[in-house]
Amino acid sequence: MAKLNGPLPRVVIVGGGFGGIAAAKVLAGLPVDVLLLDQRNHHVFQPLLYQVATAALSPADIASPIRHILSGQRNCRVVMARVEGVDLARRVIDVGGAEVEYDWLILAAGATHSYFGNRQWEQFAPGLKTLEDATEIRKRLLLAFESAEYEGSEEERRAALTFAVVGGGPTGVEMAGAIKEIAAHSIPADFRNIDTGTTRVVLFQGADRLLPGFAADLGERARRDLEKIGVEVRLNAKVTDIDARGVTVGDEFLPVRNVIWAAGVQANPLGRSLGVPLDRSGRIVVNPDLTVPGAPNVFVAGDLAAATSAKDGSLVPGVAQGAIQMGRYAGKVIAAELKAGGARPRRPFSYHDKGSMATIGKGRAVAEVGRYHIGGLVAWLLWALIHVAFLVNFRNKVSVLSNWAWQLLTSSRGARLITGVAVISVKLPLPDDRVHARAGDEARRSL
Amino acid sequence: MAKLNGPLPRVVIVGGGFGGIAAAKVLAGLPVDVLLLDQRNHHVFQPLLYQVATAALSPADIASPIRHILSGQRNCRVVMARVEGVDLARRVIDVGGAEVEYDWLILAAGATHSYFGNRQWEQFAPGLKTLEDATEIRKRLLLAFESAEYEGSEEERRAALTFAVVGGGPTGVEMAGAIKEIAAHSIPADFRNIDTGTTRVVLFQGADRLLPGFAADLGERARRDLEKIGVEVRLNAKVTDIDARGVTVGDEFLPVRNVIWAAGVQANPLGRSLGVPLDRSGRIVVNPDLTVPGAPNVFVAGDLAAATSAKDGSLVPGVAQGAIQMGRYAGKVIAAELKAGGARPRRPFSYHDKGSMATIGKGRAVAEVGRYHIGGLVAWLLWALIHVAFLVNFRNKVSVLSNWAWQLLTSSRGARLITGVAVISVKLPLPDDRVHARAGDEARRSL
Numbered sequence: 082m083a084k085l086n087g088p089l090p091r092v093v094i095v096g097g098g099f100g101g102i103a104a105a106k107v108l109a110g111l112p113v114d115v116l117l118l119d120q121r122n123h124h125v126f127q128p129l130l131y132q133v134a135t136a137a138l139s140p141a142d143i144a145s146p147i148r149h150i151l152s153g154q155r156n157c158r159v160v161m162a163r164v165e166g167v168d169l170a171r172r173v174i175d176v177g178g179a180e181v182e183y184d185w186l187i188l189a190a191g192a193t194h195s196y197f198g199n200r201q202w203e204q205f206a207p208g209l210k211t212l213e214d215a216t217e218i219r220k221r222l223l224l225a226f227e228s229a230e231y232e233g234s235e236e237e238r239r240a241a242l243t244f245a246v247v248g249g250g251p252t253g254v255e256m257a258g259a260i261k262e263i264a265a266h267s268i269p270a271d272f273r274n275i276d277t278g279t280t281r282v283v284l285f286q287g288a289d290r291l292l293p294g295f296a297a298d299l300g301e302r303a304r305r306d307l308e309k310i311g312v313e314v315r316l317n318a319k320v321t322d323i324d325a326r327g328v329t330v331g332d333e334f335l336p337v338r339n340v341i342w343a344a345g346v347q348a349n350p351l352g353r354s355l356g357v358p359l360d361r362s363g364r365i366v367v368n369p370d371l372t373v374p375g376a377p378n379v380f381v382a383g384d385l386a387a388a389t390s391a392k393d394g395s396l397v398p399g400v401a402q403g404a405i406q407m408g409r410y411a412g413k414v415i416a417a418e419l420k421a422g423g424a425r426p427r428r429p430f431s432y433h434d435k436g437s438m439a440t441i442g443k444g445r446a447v448a449e450v451g452r453y454h455i456g457g458l459v460a461w462l463l464w465a466l467i468h469v470a471f472l473v474n475f476r477n478k479v480s481v482l483s484n485w486a487w488q489l490l491t492s493s494r495g496a497r498l499i500t501g502v503a504v505i506s507v508k509l510p511l512p513d514d515r516v517h518a519r520a521g522d523e524a525r526r527s528l
Numbered sequence: 529m530a531k532l533n534g535p536l537p538r539v540v541i542v543g544g545g546f547g548g549i550a551a552a553k554v555l556a557g558l559p560v561d562v563l564l565l566d567q568r569n570h571h572v573f574q575p576l577l578y579q580v581a582t583a584a585l586s587p588a589d590i591a592s593p594i595r596h597i598l599s600g601q602r603n604c605r606v607v608m609a610r611v612e613g614v615d616l617a618r619r620v621i622d623v624g625g626a627e628v629e630y631d632w633l634i635l636a637a638g639a640t641h642s643y644f645g646n647r648q649w650e651q652f653a654p655g656l657k658t659l660e661d662a663t664e665i666r667k668r669l670l671l672a673f674e675s676a677e678y679e680g681s682e683e684e685r686r687a688a689l690t691f692a693v694v695g696g697g698p699t700g701v702e703m704a705g706a707i708k709e710i711a712a713h714s715i716p717a718d719f720r721n722i723d724t725g726t727t728r729v730v731l732f733q734g735a736d737r738l739l740p741g742f743a744a745d746l747g748e749r750a751r752r753d754l755e756k757i758g759v760e761v762r763l764n765a766k767v768t769d770i771d772a773r774g775v776t777v778g779d780e781f782l783p784v785r786n787v788i789w790a791a792g793v794q795a796n797p798l799g800r801s802l803g804v805p806l807d808r809s810g811r812i813v814v815n816p817d818l819t820v821p822g823a824p825n826v827f828v829a830g831d832l833a834a835a836t837s838a839k840d841g842s843l844v845p846g847v848a849q850g851a852i853q854m855g856r857y858a859g860k861v862i863a864a865e866l867k868a869g870g871a872r873p874r875r876p877f878s879y880h881d882k883g884s885m886a887t888i889g890k891g892r893a894v895a896e897v898g899r900y901h902i903g904g905l906v907a908w909l910l911w912a913l914i915h916v917a918f919l920v921n922f923r924n925k926v927s928v929l930s931n932w933a934w935q936l937l938t939s940s941r942g943a944r945l946i947t948g949v950a951v952i953s954v955k956l957p958l959p960d961d962r963v964h965a966r967a968g969d970e971a972r973r974s975l
Contacts, residue, residue, distance in 0.1 A: 122670060122946040139586035141943035146670075148718040149944065158720045161674045161946075212947055223569060223593075227608045271595040273605045479934070483926060496588035497596065499569040499608075500659055 089114040089156075092415060093174060093183035095164045095351070097124050097147040099401045100189030100383030100408035105157050107412025111419055115157040116183075118176065122146050122161050125212055126472055128401055129481070131252060133215035134341075135222065135259035136267075136494040140212045142480045143472070164190070166354030169376045175354075185378050187411045188351065188365070192384035192399065195347035195362065202323040206245075206340035209252060216500060218341060222260065223499050225339045226268060229275050236336070242280045243337040245328045247320050248344035249286025250294065251439040254303055256341050257284040257312045258442040265311065266443070267494045282311070283337070285318040285330060287344070292447070294398055295437055299447040302456045306441045320344075346399065348385045360387040369429030371411055377424070380414070382407035390432035397432045401471075406432060438464045443489065536561040536603075539862060540621060540630035542611045542798070544571050544594040546848045547636030547830030547855035552604050554859025558866055562604040563630075565623065569593050569608050572659055573919055575848055576928070578699060580662035581788075582669065582706035583714075583941040587659045589927045590919070611637070613801030616823045622801075632825050634858045635798065635812070639831035639846065642794035642809065649770040653692075653787035656699055663947060665788060669707065670946050672786045673715065676722050683783070689727045690784040692775045694767050695791035696733025697741065698886040701750055703788050704731040704759045705889040712758065713890070714941045729758070730784070732765040732777060734791070739894070741845055742884055746894040749903045753888045767791075793846065795832050807834040816876030818858055824871070827861070829854035837879035844879045848918075853879055885911045890936065 090113055094101045097119035108115050126143040133140055148159040166175040167188070173180040194208030207217050222244075229241035242264075246257040264280035284291075284307065290300040291307075291314065304314050315330070322329035327336040348363035357374050358366045364387035365373060371388055373379040381388070383404030388397040397403045410430050418425055436450035438460060446460040455463065465485065472478045488494060537560055541548045544566035555562050570591040579585040595606040613622040614635070620627040641655030654664050669691075676688035689711075693704040711727035731738075731754065737747040738754075738761065751761050762777070769776035774783040795810035804821050805813045811834035812820060818835055820826040828835070830851030835844045844850045857877050865872055883897035885907065893908040895901075902910065912932065919925045935941060 122674060122944070139588045139943075140947065141586045141945055144945055146718065146944045149715075149940075152718040159718075160678060162678075212945065216947070227569060231607060231609075268596075271593065271599040271606075479930060480927070483930060487926070493596075496586075497569070497593045498588055498591055498659065500587065500663070 090184040090419070091116060091182065092185040092187065093118065093181060094187045094189060095119075095174065096189035096191055096349075096383070096385075097121070097150075097159070098127070098189060098191050098383060098404060100191075100404035101187065102147070102150060103405045103408030104187045104189065104380075104382060104412040105151055105154065107409050107416060108156070109154045111156065111416055113156060113415070113419060115154070116160060116181065117147065117151065117157060118160045118162050118164055118174075118181075119147055120161065120163040121211075122148070123212070124150055126477070127210075128468060129472075130209055130212070130215050131255045131259060133212065133496070134209055134218040134256065135263060136219050136497045137259070137488055138481060138484055139496045140216065142477055142484065144212060145477065164351060166351065167379070169355060169373065169379065172378075183378075185380070185415050186376075187380045187382060187408065188373075188385055189382040189404065189408055190349035190351045190385050192346040192348045192362070192364075194342055195345035196342070197345055199323070202342070205323050205325060206247060206342040208342040209256070219496070220499050221339055222263070223497055226264075226272065226275070226277055227499075228338075229277075230272050231274075238275065239281075240327070240336040241338045242275065242277070243335070243339070244280065244282045245335060245337045245340045246282065246284045247323075247328070247340060247342050249284060249288065249291040249314075249316075250343060251292065251437075253284060253286070253341075253343035254291055254307065254439050254441060256343060257282050258307055258310065258440065258445070260341075261307075261310055261312050262442050263494060268497075281313065283313045283315060283335060285315050285320050285328070287317070287319040289317050291316070292437075292439060294400075295439075295447065295449050296454055299449055299454050299456070302454075303439065303441055303447050306445050306447075306456070310442050310445075346384065352381075352385055362387075370414065370427040371407055371430050380407075380411035382411055388430060388432075391429035392431040392433070395432075397430075398434075400437070402435055403432060406430075438467070440464055537631040537866070538563060538629065539632040539634065540565065540628060541634045541636060542566075542621065543636035543638055543796075543830070543832075544568070544597075544606070545574070545636060545638050545830060545851060547638075547851035548634065549594070549597060550852045550855030551634045551636065551827075551829060551859040552598055552601065554856050554863060555603070556601045558603065558863055560603060560862070560866060562601070563607060563628065564594065564598065564604060565607045565609050565611055565621075565628075566594055567608065567610040568658075569595070570659075571597055573915075573924070574657075575915060576919075577656055577659070577662050578702045578706060580659065580943070581656055581665040581703065582710060583666050583944045584706070584935060585928060585931055586943045587663065589924055589931065591659060592924065611798060613798065614826070616802060616820065616826065619825075630825075632827070632862050634827045634829060634855065635820075635832055636829040636851065636855055637796035637798045637832050639793040639795045639809070639811075641789055642792035643789070644792055646770070649789070652770050652772060653694060653789040655789040656703070666943070667946050668786055669710070670944055673711075673719065673722070673724055674946075675785075676724075677719050678721075685722065686728075687774065687783040688785045689722065689724070690782070690786070691727065691729045692782060692784045692787045693729065693731045694770075694775070694787060694789050696731060696735065696738040696761075696763075697790060698739065698884075700731060700733070700788075700790035701738060701754065701886050701888060703790060704729050705754055705757060705887065705892070707788075708754075708757050708759050709889050710941060715944075728760065730760045730762060730782060732762050732767055732775070734764070734766040736764050738763070739884075739886060741847075742886075742894065742896050743901055746896055746901050746903070749901075750886065750888055750894050753892050753894075753903070757889045757892075793831065799828075799832055809834075817861065817874040818854055818877050827854075827858035829858055835877060835879075838876035839878040839880070842879075844877075845881075847884070849882055850879060853877075885914070887911055 094117040123144040129143045132138040196202045232238040261282045264277045291303045292300040318330045352365045365381045366387045384399045438448035440446040446464045448455045448460040541564040573590040576590045598604045643649045679685040708729045711724045738750045739747040765777045799812045812828045813834045818827045831846045885895040887893040893911045895907040
């Protein structure tokens with residue numbers, strides 16, 4: 082490796098999510114030039130993203146500027162830029178027409194939604210990966226109640242007050258529970274013409290159980306708890322079409338105006354530029370040491386990697402813990418070889434499952450920690466504790482905690498803002514003025 | 529007034545700002561059907577909008593859903609809809625193709641920016657009236673530092689690190705002070721290639737003093753305090769052009785990438801549909817009882833009204849207190865005539881100036897309360913106290929207070945998110961790699 086740029090070797094990290102940040106932190110204080118690139122200026126604490134989408138938290142509560150997170154680390158520079166591709170042979174990455182050399186590379190660019198080849202569903206069924214996704218879903222959710230309030234036809238009102246969530250993993254379960262909770266507890270007093278408590282939330286899951294990543298009894302517990310709070314859970318229900326009118330599952334058609342997509346993920350397309358084998362979801366199939374085949378200086382961490390754990394040969398799951406452990410592993414390998422002054426034998430990556438959890442509603446969750454399977458309030462307290470503990474900084478922690486406390490005490494949700502362009506077609510007359518409407522004058526009714 | 533819709537007369541309120549909400553609250557519990565229309569679902573506490581624009585607070589901290597504010601008031605319905613026009617003769621308002629009848633009408637639709645006939649300046653110099661404006665300004669502000677960090681040319685970097693604020697009223701003063709504070713105290717440690725402390729903030733004011741609505745000594749105090757923290761104040765400086773390269777003031781051209789418009793306001797165009805005299809800013813010139821000439825049942829409150837106070841014959845200023853007092857006055861007149869069962873002699877509207885204040889930076893403000901003129905920390909504490917006290921709900925108060933406490937302790941600002949689409953053209957090489965760049969290969973440089 083020729084060092085053109087002075088004495089320090091360079092580690093380029095692509096992506097400021099859990100994997101990228103973890104890798105950068107391991108390299109703190111070492112004689113290496115770390116360059117972290119991300120197209121956004123902020124790291125997002127993804128496990129709480131659904132709380133932004135459901136108006137419980139503000140975007141800033143779960144995000145932090147990447148350069149602020151790493152500001153104390155003098156050997157690390159953060160660049161806000163989009164990486165277009167990687168040239169393994171020449172050891173450069175392509176950044177919008179310019180090239181950046183690397184000695185080591187850590188690819189942690191993550192994943193986005195996949196509509197399984199039905200890209201046209203996206204406009205009707207937004208997914209939840211970024212803060213912009215979350216505020217878009219929040220807008221649609223709040224607008225649904227607004228439009229139902231003015232809706233003249235009973236049929237249309239029913240469709241506006243029906244929500245479909247597609248996908249029964251943690252995001253789907255959490256969104257379904259939170260939407261039902263908003264409708265039943267947070268907002269009923271705000272409306273005059275509709276009873277938001279009658280809102281239908283239908284959760285469609287293609288498999289025969291919820292939460293496939295959890296033990297079977299917890300999936301069953303989640304289903305029971307969701308049904309207890311009024312969510313309709315449909316197992317073995319593969320969605321075959323989504324359009325402006327509703328959702329189709331085989332022969333069944335559900336008229337619904339609001340669909341949330343929580344079903345599939347697709348790795349960042351950056352992987353395609355490498356010319357190495359990808360799995361069905363576009364993830365890079367990595368070596369046991371998380372490197373790209375044929376490139377021992379290029380690591381992949383997080384949702385962009387199809388990695389196998391040396392512990393039990395299982396696939397490393399696409400969760401925050403997986404990304405953090407992979408990022409840290411890559412950083413440690415680099416640190417060790419820097420210290421040794423050259424290549425060393427590498428122990429394969431092992432994933433340590435610290436547990437999984439998903440919330441279902443106020444004071445209800447499921448958690449799997451080792452051989453313990455926990456449900457209800459205890460699981461929820463554990464969930465809250467762990468999620469606050471892992472938030473990036475103290476300010477986020479304080480803000481999230483005080484928002485939650487407020488919500489627990491009042492059932493109110495603070496961030497109920499419809500921002501951006503919002504167009505509602507007001508169907509006048511309002512329902513309670515129908516007496517007047519019946520008098521005739523269909524074209525231009527008076528209220 | 530024929531009552532077509534059952535027994536209750538109807539009051540329609542257009543706008544959920546300070547004026548509209550105040551009017552609605554006065555009508556609580558009265559035998560009247562109140563309909564409040566706003567094109568947004570939320571009320572914004574405008575005096576703190578500049579803090580969202582400068583990343584100190586989140587949008588949800590200073591906003592509340594209008595229907596939530598009025599949820600306890602059973603005689604009031606809130607409709608999210610845009611009002612297109614008013615037909616005074618037929619007593620109806622036009623809501624996107626439908627018509628809504630009124631017995632009484634309160635117009636409180638507010639104002640937006642005015643570029644004094646130079647609409648083309650808007651793209652380079654956004655104004656600050658809505659939450660979307662605030663997050664757009666926040667984005668530009670944060671992107672300016674990001675792009676300066678990567679900028680290869682010293683000249684370009686200087687322009688990226690120069691901010692021009694146009695307008696020396698409270699918004700201009702507060703924005704200028706806050707931008708300087710961010711640059712000098714909140715973010716220096718986050719950057720490697722630039723010293724954000726060298727950021728220039730230039731405040732252009734067309735008049736010969738700052739804060740024309742305040743006493744002369746406070747305008748002078750604001751100027752001194754701004755200069756103390758490093759803001760360049762240019763009095764008698766009328767901006768004659770703004771484009772992508774910078775700001776022109778007469779013969780002088782300042783290369784600047786970031787301009788914030790805080791100079792002029794223009795009333796909501798709704799006033800034009802009335803066919804009554806408007807003032808130069810498009811405001812409706814109202815009678816002493818705030819009604820539209822020739823329409824004793826139509827009131828105007830807030831920034832849409834050009835109103836004169838009976839107390840001293842002065843124009844009522846376009847501030848929150850003015851809107852609140854006007855809205856409350858209109859509500860009380862209606863309440864009194866409802867009680868009396870018909871028209872009554874009306875006492876003309878009198879504006880009670882409770883004082884004015886503007887912040888300059890951390891722990892610095894100016895305040896004018898009756899004959900007391902206060903500056904520095906005391907004024908700032910007073911400002912903080914009053915603004916928190918007037919925030920809409922308890923949750924907003926807690927959130928704003930804790931954000932401020934955090935900021936005072938750490939100089940950090942929590943909401944430093946660049947959201948929405950952001951494109952930075954990264955100029956490689958990074959400044960500290962220039963050694964390598966000089967080697968040639970101008971077309972496709974390596975870092």
